[in-house]
Amino acid sequence: MAKAFFIDTTLCTACRGCQVACKQWHDLPAEITTNRGTFQNPADLTFSTYKLVRMTEEVIDKKLTWLFFPDQCRHCIEAPCLETAENSDAIYRDEDTGAILYTIKTKELDAESIISSCPYNIPRKAEDGTISKCDMCNDRVHNGLKPACVATCPTGTMNFGEREEMLALGEKRLAEVKEKFPNASLLDTDEVNVIYLVTHDSRLYHEYAMAPQSRKSGISRKVALRKMMKPF
Ligand code: SF4
Ligand code: SF4
Ligand code: SF4
Structure with a gap:
């Protein structure tokens, strides 16, 4: 659960x-x-x-x-950032805990789309395009x-x-x-x-x-x- x-x-x-x-x-x-x-x-x-x-x-x-x-x-139940990443393995949900997790591969994503998809304005981008946030x-x-x-x-x-x-x-x-x-x-x-x-x-x-x-x-x-x- x-x-x-x-x-x-x-x-x-x-x-x-x-x-x-x-x-x-x-x-x-x-x-x-x-x-x-x-x-x-x-x-x-x-x-x-x-x-x-x-x-x-x-x-x-x-x-x-x-x-x-x-x-x-907020580790959203239906996470818009996860949906926006189109199920690439750059962002995934840990099914055991429900945590939404960002990896180093977020560098390959369109950072602005991911950031603007978040209803709570949470993710932030590094200069090289990698995106981060709380990992629970x-x-x-x-x-x-x-x-x-x-x-x-x-x-x-x-x-x-x-x-x-x-x-x-x-x-x-x-x-x-x-x-x-x-x-x-x-x-x-x-x-x-x-x-x-x-x-x-x-x-x-x-x-x-x-x-x-x-x-x-x-x-x-x-x-x-x-x-x-x-x-x-
Ligand atoms: Fe939800 Fe935003 Fe966290 Fe993604 S980054 S899980 S959209 S609060
Ligand atoms: Fe508030 Fe301090 Fe608890 Fe953080 S650690 S939630 S600032 S009381
Ligand atoms: Fe998230 Fe930081 Fe709290 Fe860990 S310590 S759950 S990363 S806000």
């Missing part, structure tokens, strides 16, 4: 332990950053940054409110360990396990926070294996926290055309 994450943003303190643990496990370099007047650092996901704690400040009900969103690949720490999971970001999270924000368990945990937490936050919701639960609980409009956290309608089909124009041309 597919594995899933449940990310409870109500518990996140933006300590960025998950961001650092991801880099440590994958031996990824730090980014050169500049002071942009925000604690969010780096500014965006990159080829070497698979996990980013997004931070926004909003005035909600006349109160300054921090919104934290630990962003990463699939090596750890196959060895009975939790993903590095989950193992390091001190607050219970990051959770990982069987999809049904994560959905149940998400529903339980949603019911608990609804009284205080009536607009709380779980995002795109039927479409992804990374389930977020947010307390406010998802667009306040990040433009792509939820798949925008314009990217909802998640399929590049090329793939959409090919699908239309297929014989019934």
